Amino acid sequence: MLKNSEFVSKLRNSGLRPTKQRLKICEVLFNRDKTFHFTINELAKNISQKFDEKISLATIYNTIHAFKDKGYLKEITISSDKSYFDTNITKHHHFYDEDTNLLIDCNDNEIGKVNIKNNITGKKISSVEVLVRVASDTQNQN
Amino acid sequence: MLKNSEFVSKLRNSGLRPTKQRLKICEVLFNRDKTFHFTINELAKNISQKFDEKISLATIYNTIHAFKDKGYLKEITISSDKSYFDTNITKHHHFYDEDTNLLIDCNDNEIGKVNIKNNITGKKISSVEVLVRVASDTQNQN
DNA sequence: CATCAGTTTAGAACCATTATAAATTATATT
DNA sequence: AATATAATTTATAATGGTTCTAAACTGATG
Numbered sequence: 001m002l003k004n005s006e007f008v009s010k011l012r013n014s015g016l017r018p019t020k021q022r023l024k025i026c027e028v029l030f031n032r033d034k035t036f037h038f039t040i041n042e043l044a045k046n047i048s049q050k051f052d053e054k055i056s057l058a059t060i061y062n063t064i065h066a067f068k069d070k071g072y073l074k075e076i077t078i079s080s081d082k083s084y085f086d087t088n089i090t091k092h093h094h095f096y097d098e099d100t101n102l103l104i105d106c107n108d109n110e111i112g113k114v115n116i117k118n119n120i121t122g123k124k125i126s127s128v129e130v131l132v133r134v135a136s137d138t139q140n141q142n
Numbered sequence: 143m144l145k146n147s148e149f150v151s152k153l154r155n156s157g158l159r160p161t162k163q164r165l166k167i168c169e170v171l172f173n174r175d176k177t178f179h180f181t182i183n184e185l186a187k188n189i190s191q192k193f194d195e196k197i198s199l200a201t202i203y204n205t206i207h208a209f210k211d212k213g214y215l216k217e218i219t220i221s222s223d224k225s226y227f228d229t230n231i232t233k234h235h236h237f238y239d240e241d242t243n244l245l246i247d248c249n250d251n252e253i254g255k256v257n258i259k260n261n262i263t264g265k266k267i268s269s270v271e272v273l274v275r276v277a278s279d280t281q282n283q284n
Numbered sequence: 285c286a287t288c289a290g291t292t293t294a295g296a297a298c299c300a301t302t303a304t305a306a307a308t309t310a311t312a313t314t
Numbered sequence: 315a316a317t318a319t320a321a322t323t324t325a326t327a328a329t330g331g332t333t334c335t336a337a338a339c340t341g342a343t344g
Contacts, residue, residue, distance in 0.1 A: 082222070109260070116252065118248075118251070118252040124278070133267070134268060136264065
């Protein structure tokens, strides 16, 4: 739950000008009690419902990518036709409900540490992501 | 390393007619010593290099999806703009080299069992996938 | 060999994302 | 405060991977 002035300094500190578009997007994304997941499409709808003045889709893409690059968002890839973003930027894993297309954060109690025993020579691990797909009992299993 | 007559029965057994296009694709995908990863694009190139008669891109998509549905291929999603397929259909995990965009299978020695302690009520786990992104030491970490 | 459902095909359509280039805005400078 | 600048926004076009369409073709069946 940050307020406007905090967004301004947050943006400025990372070399992004606090434009009114970016501040609106901050408000939608970060002025909340809980973290959440969204697609660009959902975000665009959300913004147009919340504000009178529209934000161009190009700006939404630009801003989300800038925020991702600055580490304010994580991108989660579920399938090639669906890209989700997550305002929870801590290391964590996900359940993906194939019936509802909803992402659910796992906490550490739910998935134990993933133990990676080998390295690729000369390479550093940049992330470890676990995706647990779930579906109602009647669905096919892979 | 299967041969042509084996592809014919493999296809017939799963209710797919053994057309010459499908048999060619089988040859490219399954007539090998080792499993491998590919994108549709790479596959299409591979086919056009190997055979004189071209196979329409639509047919390649249709066939790959049919093979995936029948369980002859797995799809691995790395990012929203890159969909990989894997001829290794056993349960396993992946390293993804961000420098070269290459996927590498993990064997069980490399990643221990992922321990999932909680379930989503009324849902069944349909898959558990671990993706370990790696990059050269100089790259950014997330 | 006639039939029919399954398959292939070229090309159009689709849709999410990115690029473009002109207008606008935030910030630094005078 | 006015000016200069670089950053940002914007509408629109372009892109690229994938799916759709509908006509032509092929494999299996009796």
